[in-house]
Amino acid sequence: MSASYTSPSCYLMWALLSCTLFAFLIYHLYSFDRFKCLKWNDGPHSGAFKRVMTYSYFLTIPLFMVYAVGFSVIKYKEGYIALPSVGIVPAPYDTWSPTARSFHFPLMLCFAIAWSLEMVTHLQELCFWLFLVSADADRNHWFSSHYFKAWIMGSIFAILYMPIIAICTRENALKATCTFLAGSLGSLLLTILFMPILRKLPALLDNLRAEGADDGTIIRLTKFHELNTIRVTFRYLFTIPLLILGSSGLNPPQHVTGNTFWSDLCAFAAAIGCTASSGITLIIFFPRSVESEVSRQSARQRESESCQSKSPDLDLSSKQYVISTSSETVAMGKCVTITRPPPIRPNRLREEDVELGGIGTPPPHYGIPNVPSMQPNRKTGDEVELGGILSPASTTLNFSDVEPSGRSNNHTFVNSTIYSYTSPISCVLLHPSCVNMN
Template sequence: MSHTSPSSYLVWAILSSMLGIFLVYHLYSFDKFKCLKWNNGPYSGAFKRIMTYSYLLSVPLIMTYAIGFAVIKYKEGYISLELEGVIPTPYQLWSPLSRSAIFPLTLCFTFAWALEMVTHLEELCFWLFLVNAQGGQQDWFKSHYFKTWVVGTFIALLYMPLVTIFTRSDPLKNEAYTFLAGSLGSVSLTIWFMPILWTFPSFLNKLKSEGVDNNTVIRLTKFHELNTIRVLFRYLFTVPILILGIDGSRPHQHINENPFWTDLLTFIAAIGCIISSGITLIIFFPRSVETEIAARDASKERKRLRSQGSVLETRGTNIGTSISASDLPASYTHLRDSTFKPNHSLHDYSPESHHLSFHSDDKIALPDRDEYPLSEISSTAIRPNRKRGDDVELGGIGPPLSLTEANLSRHNLYSSVNPMVHSYTSPINMVYGGNNRSNASRLTFTRR
């Protein structure tokens, strides 16, 4: 910390700030920050809340650590020593205010790293469960993989802060042991991801042979590619920090006393940490550009219909008589031979019918301006055809799909693929859990 240059923390501060900006932009584009609400949708259980807030909290903690030390390092500057030359000012010569900020800032980094390990451990356990589970093993929350994640979460949230707290008397050792403890945990998790990356292509081929729809295979393929890139950058983050931690905990430091190697490893670690965290954000909150464009177009169309309905209603009220169909906009040219009486039949229209109402006096009621609300459009699910053994289950357009007990039993009989694969959108959206009977009504195809 005191032996690293101010520029090393400046790089951390700039990259972490860019990550914070990307976080805000991505969450706004994702659902306009609705995912931050405590009760966000029907599946906002404790698990989803923990995973969402633990990751989102780690980003501002990293920013606080990096920006805080960058300000201190540039404020304290450099000092010229007779035998060492010009070096960053040692922490012993810092002002009392700067020295008092060392432990709180290091503790922020410790908690951020612990929350990162909670995130990566959950993904590791979840995919080990999903890849190895058979069709009848459907309950993630009762599996030993989930229990492993719970135990690992408590360990990560306890041992990381305790290491920092117990070594706070010596700031240099405090930093070295914090780096060593965190990097050992993260390197272990990253290594455990390698078998998943190795077996995932065969897992995708298995899904194709089982007749899983193409959209699900595409989503999982995208996840596999992003996860491969993220694992690479996780190594770029953890290995340099591990080297600095091991060298700093030894009696004689060789790397930490070399300005070139110290700054180089610090720069590489900053790039690996920020890029891997950004990819985690994309995996946890995957955007669907097609859905966003469709929703945006539907909103524009609804506004257009609303404005046309308002114009017609105003003109009909001012005239006080029936309006000829020839006066209608171009979108209503099919009503050319009819007349319209807004104050007579407009309120007779039923939104459930979704068609124009005809009356005995040949007056026609215009559809209500809110006939096609965006909520109905976005909640309508398109169900693909699915192969179930030798049979094909036909899809369609309608409400979110629910598997009946018979269909679920048939799926488990013919398929060795866990049903959670079909509803997978991100590692924090667990919409399938519990026993078989309750699961039959909970397997849904969500919007995201």
Template sequence: MSHLSPAAFLVWAILSSLLGVFLVWHLWSFDRFKCLRWSQGSQGSFKRVMTYSYLLSVPLIWTYSVGFAIIKYSEGFMVLPGFGVIPVPHQLWKQAHQNAILPLYLAVAFAWALEMVTHLEELCFWLFVVNAGSAQRDWFRSLYFKTWLVGSVVAILYVPLVTIFTRSDPLKCEAYTFLAGSLGSLSLTLWFIPVLHLFGPFLRSLRKEGVDMTTIVRLTKFHELNTIRVVFRLLFSLPIIILAVDGVRPHQHVNDSLIGTDLLAMVAGFGVVLSSGLTLVIFFPRSIEGEISRNTSRNRGFFSSKNHLTFVSQEQELYGTYDVRDTEDPDKEPPPSSIYEESIAVAPSTAWRQEAQPPSADSQYPPPPPLPKVTTPQSAAPERPLTIRLEPNRRVPEPDIELRPQQAVPKLTADNLAKHNSRAKKVAHFVQNFKSPIDFRRSR
């Protein structure tokens, strides 16, 4: 705190602000903030708890970093004989700044506790996914869910309690708060490494069992994101635990060095912000295909009678009979010359329609009226390409399916039949349906 330079807290403030901007943009692109509604129908209580626990940790980290950045730059530096220029110690701060120390420590303590709740849920969830079989399909009745429930209560209580019990000495309070939080984060990160090791064989087993490719791609994406996030979580927890362990010792070595404390604090800031951003992407995975489909359906009403799409048939493109005047306003009365051209313009590929056989008796559509035959001199060549207007090409009703000849149905090979029969024995049913580690609903 007092031994850190203002630049270190400024880096934390900038990074946490960027995380907040990314959070708002991602949730808006995800579903226009619908996931934040408390009364969302398809969202269960578990997903609401996980959503709000993660979203609350981001503004708490921002409050801690921005608050101390403002205080540190307001207090500035001082010259201490024997040590040189150092940041002003907290004993010499203004009374208002001293009163803000404990609330800011409580903010980072609760943020740390909520972050451990999030990471513990993911650890238990991925263990459940890797070890679950076809008979085990309910996450809420599993041992992993109960472990997360107990661990979350412990995390919510012990980190803020450590801050409250050591509040008499700000330096001691900071050291023990960061030690408690970093130990919890480091233990969860180390426990996550075996899960990453087991996830590769798990994906290969899913391919052998014939799971659809969409599920394989989704799980592979989650596996890669979790691997990258573990690296950033180590970059966050290891520097903090070094500073915390050095802070609780009688003689400090790392904390007495300004470059050491600033370097470790800045690396930890990058680690916590980037890992939190990856957690957001994992919890709320965007579907670009779905977003494009929603935007396309939303913009369908854009085309009016004056702004409509024009479809060119293959005959028009092949024989050059497409005319821009066909895309004009249909309510506008066409010139007399165009009426004459419509009656005589017949593309060679559509000439068979005039000599078509009469429809059968069971046809439900009346035959189209024949085009008038107009004879023109052979030598007379049109001055410009002839035009035609598109007509609906209605499909003739097919005969009854019972009257069709029976076709031979291909039989499954022995390997495919074995995969089909063994698929339900090894693969859990929920694996092919889930989209996010928090998107689970209680089975009935």
């Protein structure tokens, strides 16, 4: 897609879709955590890696929007021109005003930087999932893996080569198609490399079910598989049309770029693919939990209502109690809220893990080993039978061999980090043996 070939309506569509995507970005991040994820110190796990991934992705969409809106204004301002042997076509770069020409290189540089940052995001997710499905249980630290090192090297290359190509072709607007050719080749390669992961995920889900993974893990991975399948389809829709335009612009017989219909068709398809894939990436990197949001909102509402009531009585039917510590506290409008912790819901044991008819044992979620029971002293006739400590029954499950997430420790097929997966940029910061955070 070159500014010399495409029509003004093409850039107008790019501008509308990019602005819509930016509005969705603002809405989603506000609903996600009220923009707390954009803070420099976002919790105890906001290290350099998470900052780089968050800010690089947050800059990608605005840069795409600046590129599309800028060229849309230029193309409509320059309009069309009638060529004797061609007909009425969009005004070529040579006929632009000096002001419009001065904006060509900055806008192309914005597009190149945005595309390089997007490739950094896609490469990180590719390396992260290759790490999850390939790493052994004994080597399950993301930052010490060779996949993390490959992401660093690939990211440095992507950040450098795209702007360099835009700088080297700034003197000739017709050679700007090299930027689209280089970017589409890099993105298409990442998309193709992601296909084996999509093929492995169904078997991975079956393996997790066999190992007794909790429903939350299965649900998150199934949702990721469906979203990423759709996103990969749109990424093909984004990269292949730009690859056609980029390669056609370098050849002397410009069959595609010289034809307004095919040029606009490829550009329209690329705009739809870029917008849809970027929106799904936003959902995957910053996943919202509507259930958790409703629970937090209800808790805040109950707390505000209890504070307004200022009642010294305890409401035993509620999860919160309002206690007035003194008359002075009530006069100042203060209240103390004590929140009763939610009941612990143990994970269900599989029938093959424990035999029926055994004594009651604590579920594995508590992390309590099989504790021996105590027998009190008993009087049998004139004699007293002394009690003691009984060894645990052999039919009960040894909970020291069960990990906190409720799965047996005999798994050898997947990395344990996958059990705590919530997002490619947040879950990797947690220890692999962490429990489900949702």
